[in-house]
Amino acid sequence: MKDFKQPPSKEKTIALGFTVAIHVVAITGLLFLGMSKPVEPPKQIKMVLITPEDLPPPEPVPLQQTDSAETAHEKVAEQVQQTAEPSVEPAPVIPVVPPSPITPKPDTNKAVQEAKAEALRQAEQQAAEKAKADAAEKAKVDAANKAKADAANKAKADAAEKAKVDAANKAKADAANKAKADAANKAKADAANKAKADAANKAKADAANKAKADAANKAKTDAANKAKADAAEKAKVDAANKAKADAANKAKADATNKAKADAANKAKADAANKAKADAANKAKADAANKAKADAANKAKADAANKAKADAAEKARADAAEEAKASAAKQAAEEAATKKAEAKKIASTAKRDFENKVKRAWDIPNGSSGQKATARVTLSDSGAVQSVIVNSSDPDMKASVEAAVRAAAPYPMPSDPDARREARTFTSSFTAK
Numbered sequence: 172m173k174d175f176k177q178p179p180s181k182e183k184t185i186a187l188g189f190t191v192a193i194h195v196v197a198i199t200g201l202l203f204l205g206m207s208k209p210v211e212p213p214k215q216i217k218m219v220l221i222t223p224e225d226l227p228p229p230e231p232v233p234l235q236q237t238d239s240a241e242t243a244h245e246k247v248a249e250q251v252q253q254t255a256e257p258s259v260e261p262a263p264v265i266p267v268v269p270p271s272p273i274t275p276k277p278d279t280n281k282a283v284q285e286a287k288a289e290a291l292r293q294a295e296q297q298a299a300e301k302a303k304a305d306a307a308e309k310a311k312v313d314a315a316n317k318a319k320a321d322a323a324n325k326a327k328a329d330a331a332e333k334a335k336v337d338a339a340n341k342a343k344a345d346a347a348n349k350a351k352a353d354a355a356n357k358a359k360a361d362a363a364n365k366a367k368a369d370a371a372n373k374a375k376a377d378a379a380n381k382a383k384a385d386a387a388n389k390a391k392t393d394a395a396n397k398a399k400a401d402a403a404e405k406a407k408v409d410a411a412n413k414a415k416a417d418a419a420n421k422a423k424a425d426a427t428n429k430a431k432a433d434a435a436n437k438a439k440a441d442a443a444n445k446a447k448a449d450a451a452n453k454a455k456a457d458a459a460n461k462a463k464a465d466a467a468n469k470a471k472a473d474a475a476n477k478a479k480a481d482a483a484e485k486a487r488a489d490a491a492e493e494a495k496a497s498a499a500k501q502a503a504e505e506a507a508t509k510k511a512e513a514k515k516i517a518s519t520a521k522r523d524f525e526n527k528v529k530r531a532w533d534i535p536n537g538s539s540g541q542k543a544t545a546r547v548t549l550s551d552s553g554a555v556q557s558v559i560v561n562s563s564d565p566d567m568k569a570s571v572e573a574a575v576r577a578a579a580p581y582p583m584p585s586d587p588d589a590r591r592e593a594r595t596f597t598s599s600f601t602a603k
Contacts, residue, residue: 516592533570535569541563542599544562548594549579551583
């Protein structure tokens, strides 16, 4: 009796994927709303009103000066602090101070009215600018909210699309696995049916071999029952592994399962061959030279097949080993060629460096015949990292080191290996 675990239906898979996608979108939205900044409360608007008594008295000026009202207006405007649009009120009646008999005073009432008018104009201008700034801030907040909403909608759509694609891929894989399992089960059933039919025909043809046929049938039945139990156990293990493994491990698990199935099929074939061999040995002892000949022919065919398989495997192994050796030899030759080319480039670069240093060398006076040796270490960019000069003459030593540093930076080769070779060079100097 077959006891294979049925794979989940396509509808259940799609429903499960859609449910997971909805939960992901909901959690993303809640996290987004929870992390956003709350809206700032509106700021309190304050209004400051002044009275004419709070204004400082105007300074006395001659009558012929005409800018007294403008001076009062500027002083009043400096002391007015307005943060919101003020209410329009009638100007208060301000008593007029009689002019001094010596120096007449300006018209204070007119100055105050002009100051209030200017303060009102500035307050209106400030209110308009604040309204414009509030509108800009609101537009900015609206744009940010719209961007957040668009991002949430896009994340929701992407999650739904991914859930659909994952569900479709899973359904396709389940269908392929089911088709493979059905094909394997059909092949096993056909093989079992053919074995039973052969056994029945053999029992009808030869009643004397009934015991042998019974033993063969029992062995086949045991093998079939074991194959069914192994298949059921393998289906359970495959289902558990499939739930745990991801898409990358699924291919590896499939390969492992195929290897196990091949091993099981080989063990089954070996068991069947052993049962046939035992039956052939029994038939050989009891009767028929024909059975003996059949067994000999089968052994010969098995030996020939094994020899062919061994020869093919050996040929494949020899070809793989030869290809590996050829690839290693080619890689070694390429590496040697590249190294030689890098050394050649580095040698040319070092020679150019020495010539450049010697062109920059200022030979000190009175050092004719003196010699010096310089060992220079450069950076990848051609800058001088260190200079070691060996010479018995200090002037000679200082001049060579100065020439090495004056000739920097040095043009380094573009090839990394050649540049690494050219970073260190040694040059000899002889004063003439």
